[in-house]
Amino acid sequence: MKLAMKLAWRNIWRNKRRSGVILTAIVVGLLGMVFMIAIMDGMSSDMVKVSIENGVSHVQIHREGFLENMSVALNIRNPGYVISKIEDMPGLKTYAERVKVRGLISSPENSSGVLIWGINYEREPKLNSIASYKVEGEFLSGKKGEIFIGKALAKKLKVELDDKIVVRGQGLATEIVSAAFRIKGIYVSTSPEYDKYNIFINLKDSQNLFAMNDRVSEIALMADDLDDVDSLAMSINNEIGVQGLKAETWKEIIPLIVQMVEMFTAFNYIVFVIVVIAMAFGIVNTILMSVLERTREIGILMAIGTKPIMVFGMVMWEGFFLGLLGLVFGWIITIFFYAILLKTGIDFSIWADSLKYMGGIGTTIYPVIKGYNVFWSSFSVFIAAVLSALYPAIKIMRLTPVKAFRSV
C-alpha cells in the first residue's frame, strides 16, 4: 500500500497542469457549494431575523383565532395577570403588550388601509427594531396623540412631520371610531411595503380609541435564544391555555417565511447534488485521461510483477490525494473569502426590487457558514473525487499487460 501511495503521490505531480485543473475543479466546486448554501442560509436567517425583529417576535400570545381575522373582539382581557404568570419563566428575555387593529389612515390628500399598532413605547424597542428605523423626528414618547409612520406612507398621504392625520378603525363595541394624531416621527424599514402598512401609536391611545380599557390584542415575547422558543411557547400554553389564550411561535405566525426557508433548503440540496455530479464527471474525465495516457506504463508495472489490485490501489490513491489536496486548498480559499464577505457582505442591490418581497431582507447578504454545511460539502467533494477514480481504476485493473502495451 505504501508503494501504491508513493507512486500515486508522485503521479499527481508529474503533470502539474492537469492536476491543477482537477484541483481547481474541486476548489471551485467546494467554494461554490459552501457559498451557495451559505448565501441561501444567510438569506434565510436574514428573513427570519428581520421578520422577528420587525414585530413578529419569537412568541406571541393571543386569544385563539386572533391571527385569522385580527378582530378587536378577540383580545386579552387581563394582560397584567398573564404577564404575572409568564414574566419569571426561564428562557424569557423580554415582552411587550400590543393592540393591533386594522384600520384606515387619512390625510387631507389621501387615505390608506393600515395596521394600527398600539405599543408600549418603552418596552416595544426591546423586541422590535422599529424605533431604530427612525429617519425623521422622534420615536413615540408616551405623550397623547403621537403617531410614528413609514416614509412610504407619508409620501402616499403627502404629509410631513408634525402634520395631523386621522386614524379610523372598528372599536370593541363594533362602532367605527376615529382620532387625530400628530406625526412624531417617520421611519424607513428594510421593506417599503412594510412602511406603507404599519403605523404606531401609544398603547394607551389605542386602548382609548378602540374602547379596550386595559385589554390588549397580543403580548409579544423574545426568548433568550432561538432554540428556546418552542419550549417557552409550550410552558406558556401549559400555564394560560385554559383561558382561551394561545402562545404561538414565529414559525406558526409567519408560515410563509418558514416555507421559503424550507424551499431554499430543498433548492440547496438540488443544486448541491448537481454541482457534485458535474464536478465528479469533470474529475472522472481528467483522471481517466491521466490513467489512459499511462496505460503502457501501467502495463509495464503489471509485466514486472505488480498485481492488478495494486494498480487499482494506485489510481484510487491518486483520487484520494487529489480530493484531499482539493479540500485543503478549498478550505483555505473558502476561509479567505468568508473572512472578507463576513465584513463586506454580498451586494445584491441590483435585485433590490425583488428582495423587497422576500420578508424585507436587506440588499446586502451576509453568508452564514454552518458546521454541517462545511462538513457535507467537504465530504461530498472528497467522496466525489475518490469515487471518480473508481471507474478509471477498475478499467485499468482489468487490462492485461499485453493489451496495455498495445493501447499506445
Add this chain to the structure above:
Amino acid sequence: MTDKIIETKKLTKVYEESKVKVNALRGIDLTVKKGEFMAIAGPSGSGKTTLLNIIGGLDSPTEGKVILGGKDLSVLSKSELSEMRLNNLGFIFQAYNLIPVLSALENVEYVMLLQGIKQEERQKRAEEILKEVGLGDYINARPNEMSGGQQQRVAVARAIVSNPNVVLADEPTANLDSTTGESLLVMMSEMNKKRDVTFLFSTHDKMVMDHSERLVILKDGEITEDKQK
C-alpha cells in the same frame, strides 16, 4: 546447462482483428535450458514478440501451453501470473519503460519492494547492480535525466536485480546506437555467465544474433531454424 527452464508445447496464437484471423504462432515447440543466452529472430510480424509475451505470461496462447520452471502457466490466475513474473522473470523492453516518477535507484528497487525485501537490503543490492552496469553516478537521476543507453542499463539492472531465472528482452537494442547496443550486450552476456541467468531475446538486430549462443529463427509463426553456435 541441462535443466529445462522453459518449454512450449504446440503453442498457437490467433489474433482476430476486424473479423480477420491472423495466425501469429503456429504450433511452436521450444525448449530453453537454464543459463542459455539465446535469441529469437525473424522479420517483423514473424511472431517473436508474441512468443516472448506468451512465455512471460503477459499474453495467453490460443492453444498449447508454456511450462516455466516446471509450472504450467495456463492454470495460473492473473494474480498468480503476476506473482510468477515477479519471482521468476525479468523484463527488458525496447523503449526502456522505466517508471518516470521514480529515480534509477527506485526503479531498480521496485521489484524487490514488491518481493517484500527489506529496505536496507534493497538499497544495497540496487546500488551494487547500478554500479555493475556503470551507473553508480546516476542512482538519483530520474529517467528523463538519462540517455537512452543509460535508461536501458537501468532496465537491465531492474530485470536482473531480483535474481530471476529468466530475463526476457524484447528488441533491447532497437532504440540504441550500435556502440551503446554492443556494450549493453556485452554487459548482459557477462551477467549471463556470472549469474547463470537465462537470457531470451527477440530481435532482428544482427549484433544481438551474433552475440547469442543459440539462434531460433521464426517465420510466419513457425520455427524455421534452431542453431546452437
